[in-house]
Amino acid sequence: MAKIAILPGDGIGPEIIRATIDVLEGIATQFNHKFEYIYDDVGGAAIKKYGSPLIKKTIDLCRSCDAVLLGAVGDPAYDTLPAEQRPEKAILQLRKSLGLFANLRPACLFNTLIDSSPLKRETIADIDLMVVRELTSGIYFGEPRQRIAAGVEIKALDTMIYTNWEIERIARTAFELAQKRHKKVTSVDKANVLESSRLWREMVNKVAKDYPEIELQHMYVDNTAMQLIKNPRQFDVLLTGNMFGDILSDEAAMLTGSLGMLASASLGSNTPGLFEPAHGSAPDIAGKNTANPIATIMSASLMLDYGLHMKPEAAAIRQAVEMTLQQGYRTQDIFSKEMTCIGTIEMGQRVKENLSNIPHVS
Ligand code: NAD
Numbered sequence: 001m002a003k004i005a006i007l008p009g010d011g012i013g014p015e016i017i018r019a020t021i022d023v024l025e026g027i028a029t030q031f032n033h034k035f036e037y038i039y040d041d042v043g044g045a046a047i048k049k050y051g052s053p054l055i056k057k058t059i060d061l062c063r064s065c066d067a068v069l070l071g072a073v074g075d076p077a078y079d080t081l082p083a084e085q086r087p088e089k090a091i092l093q094l095r096k097s098l099g100l101f102a103n104l105r106p107a108c109l110f111n112t113l114i115d116s117s118p119l120k121r122e123t124i125a126d127i128d129l130m131v132v133r134e135l136t137s138g139i140y141f142g143e144p145r146q147r148i149a150a151g152v153e154i155k156a157l158d159t160m161i162y163t164n165w166e167i168e169r170i171a172r173t174a175f176e177l178a179q180k181r182h183k184k185v186t187s188v189d190k191a192n193v194l195e196s197s198r199l200w201r202e203m204v205n206k207v208a209k210d211y212p213e214i215e216l217q218h219m220y221v222d223n224t225a226m227q228l229i230k231n232p233r234q235f236d237v238l239l240t241g242n243m244f245g246d247i248l249s250d251e252a253a254m255l256t257g258s259l260g261m262l263a264s265a266s267l268g269s270n271t272p273g274l275f276e277p278a279h280g281s282a283p284d285i286a287g288k289n290t291a292n293p294i295a296t297i298m299s300a301s302l303m304l305d306y307g308l309h310m311k312p313e314a315a316a317i318r319q320a321v322e323m324t325l326q327q328g329y330r331t332q333d334i335f336s337k338e339m340t341c342i343g344t345i346e347m348g349q350r351v352k353e354n355l356s357n358i359p360h361v362s
Pocket of ligand 1: 012071073075259276278279283291293333
């Protein structure tokens with residue numbers, strides 16, 4: 001039995017989580033598993049209940065589980081609070097407390113939605129890439145960071161810093177992943193300019209020696225941004241530092257269409273992973289049963305794959321989503337002419353039903 005911490009959060013969080021639990025229950029039935037779900041509040045919901053966006057009891061709960069599935073956080077009611085007390089702080093704190101240093105963002109396209117990509121059909125067809133982004137170091141955390149005023153001149157500085165072991169562990173995550181995928185790693189840096197990138201490249205080369213079956217390519221970040229638009233199919237695993245990955249993962253994700261479809265996973269070592277959609281709490285559509293739950297359903301698929309080591313189950317979810325889209329069912333955000341518009345909960349139910357239509361699942 002797998003124990004899963006469920007943190008619905010704010011806005012559309014509870015709806016998209018409800019639809020996703022339906023699908024997980026479908027998996028439990030089809031594959032004869034039992035999932036135990038333990039719910040708690042984070043973000044604005046936790047401020048309301050506990051007076052803080054993430055309390056120690058919730059962190060302890062997450063630590064005691066096999067995986068954490070999160071909806072979204074963010075509530076306009078708390079927009080005026082200082083950054084430290086806002087709902088969004090919960091995610092940063094959770095990542096830190098669980099030591100989640102690797103962020104995985106897949107960009108793969110459902111064939112049925114190929115025309116919602118901003119790129120041409122022939123450029124985008126069959127892309128299947130995974131951005132592996134270092135999440136806890138680099139320029140977003142480097143010290144010193146400050147403003148210095150000297151007379152009329154004002155300077156501001158941030159520090160781009162990486163240590164050898166930080167690079168080594170994220171590189172290993174990328175190579176391990178590539179082993180289970182198409183056996184290619186593209187490591188992104190700016191080694192022609194940055195000292196931290198030169199160390200990055202050196203350490204990636206060192207790790208690569210342990211994975212002789214994986215093809216390694218180094219690419220400058222500016223060229224990568226261009227190649228993602230020109231020929232995204234050349235990529236399998238894209239390995240990046242924190243800031244480059246922040247930018248490139250959004251670029252890669254948008255190749256595949258809507259925000260409502262994008263899943264993510266954050267992993268550490270010997271700690272439960274955190275699985276969540278890439279979008280926010282969408283307060284504009286909260287409580288209306290119109291949100292697209294597919295990003296969360298696909299995050300649950302990542303959870304089965306990378307968190308609970310249930311690969312066939314993860315693949316079954318993906319197939320059931322593809323089948324549901326093929327049948328013409330769409331939520332409002334991905335709706336197009338001649339399709340059938342359905343709500344959040346119904347989308348979960350359709351995907352669940354389709355799990356029993358997948359031939360190899362018995
Ligand atoms: P958002 O992602 O919540 O919404 C942007 C737009 O996309 C909105 O029009 C929304 O309706 C739409 N959208 C998002 N998810 C959707 C879905 N599943 N189905 C259909 N449409 C969807 O971003 P925002 O509006 O900038 O932020 C809203 C709140 O979410 C803010 O408080 C922000 O801080 C927070 N936020 C949280 C996370 C997170 O929990 N990881 C990430 C980003 C933003």
